[in-house]
Amino acid sequence: MAAIIGRTSRQALLVTKSGTFSPKANFVSFKGKNGKKWVVAMVGAATVGAVGVGAALATPVLAEGVELHPPKYPWSHNGLLSALDAASVRRGYQVYKQVCAACHSMEYLCYRNLVGSIMTEEEAKKDAEEVMVEDGPDEEGNMFKRPGKLSDKFPAPYANEEAARFANGGSLPPDLSYIVPARHGGEDYVFALLTGYCEAPGGIALRDGLYYNPYFPGGAIGMAPALYNEVIEYEDGTPATASQCAKDVCIFLRWASEPEHDIRKQMGLKAVMIFSFMLAISYYLKRHKWSVLKSRKIAFKK
Numbered sequence: 001m002a003a004i005i006g007r008t009s010r011q012a013l014l015v016t017k018s019g020t021f022s023p024k025a026n027f028v029s030f031k032g033k034n035g036k037k038w039v040v041a042m043v044g045a046a047t048v049g050a051v052g053v054g055a056a057l058a059t060p061v062l063a064e065g066v067e068l069h070p071p072k073y074p075w076s077h078n079g080l081l082s083a084l085d086a087a088s089v090r091r092g093y094q095v096y097k098q099v100c101a102a103c104h105s106m107e108y109l110c111y112r113n114l115v116g117s118i119m120t121e122e123e124a125k126k127d128a129e130e131v132m133v134e135d136g137p138d139e140e141g142n143m144f145k146r147p148g149k150l151s152d153k154f155p156a157p158y159a160n161e162e163a164a165r166f167a168n169g170g171s172l173p174p175d176l177s178y179i180v181p182a183r184h185g186g187e188d189y190v191f192a193l194l195t196g197y198c199e200a201p202g203g204i205a206l207r208d209g210l211y212y213n214p215y216f217p218g219g220a221i222g223m224a225p226a227l228y229n230e231v232i233e234y235e236d237g238t239p240a241t242a243s244q245c246a247k248d249v250c251i252f253l254r255w256a257s258e259p260e261h262d263i264r265k266q267m268g269l270k271a272v273m274i275f276s277f278m279l280a281i282s283y284y285l286k287r288h289k290w291s292v293l294k295s296r297k298i299a300f301k302k
Helices: 002-013 032-061 086-098 121-129 161-167 187-195 242-257 261-294
Strands: 132-135 144-147
Touching: 086 242, 187 242
Parallel strands: none
Antiparallel strands: 132 144
16 A cells, blocks of 8 residues: 555656656646645645555454344334333343342342332342341441341342452453443343353364353353253243243343333323324414414504
8 A cells, every 4th residue: 555655646746748647757846836735635645545554454453253243133122112021021030030140240229129010019028038138237336137128239249349350260240230221232132142152163262261152242251151941940830941041031131221111111102192182282273373363464553
């Protein structure tokens, strides 16, 4: 590219009387308006050339050819008026509780959020009481353990970030409270990631503790495959295949990041109905009331 720019610049600087380029021609003078134009043209050509060289050098560094984009899946809640599958959300919470909670936290979700959407108040209380929460201080100034309550948040699997990294070979398991809207592709990406583990292709070497997943940026991921057939047993008897578990936990994570999902769509439908009614009233007022005032002629007497 540099050679092409150099040849072009030399040819541009050579001018003959006949209008054709020749190596014996005289150099162009940079005095006057024409000289300024030539200087601007040279600076522009050099800038374009530098940008082209930079882009050519940066292209091999990008790893976009290795990373796969997740396909679009027909989620039942993607419709304009479609609600989340409550049974799938409940099963997804079971997958998170028995599989994902061992490494991933959900620090922005409380047990009270489960009431009404996933389980009854009694079931949520019973689920919270299975966790011992540190509380205090008491009258003597000591911390103590107590059973969880509805107001408590989901327990974190590790005491701090350093402990989480040490237990996972230096990788930090992300918090799953808002993982679906935080990733490009949403639940499509999470589902593809959970079900996309495979053997690394030839020429790609992975260090110990890493696994190959083409949907993860770079391909090397520190999380081992967590879902496989019959990894858990669903309470409602649904076959717990790997794809079914991945689907349910994705819907649960969508609900966790947006518990008001169904209410928001209901409010949107009500708003459309109300504004449609107001639009009809506004049209009537414009045609039968405002039109009279608009066409009225005011005459001023001398």
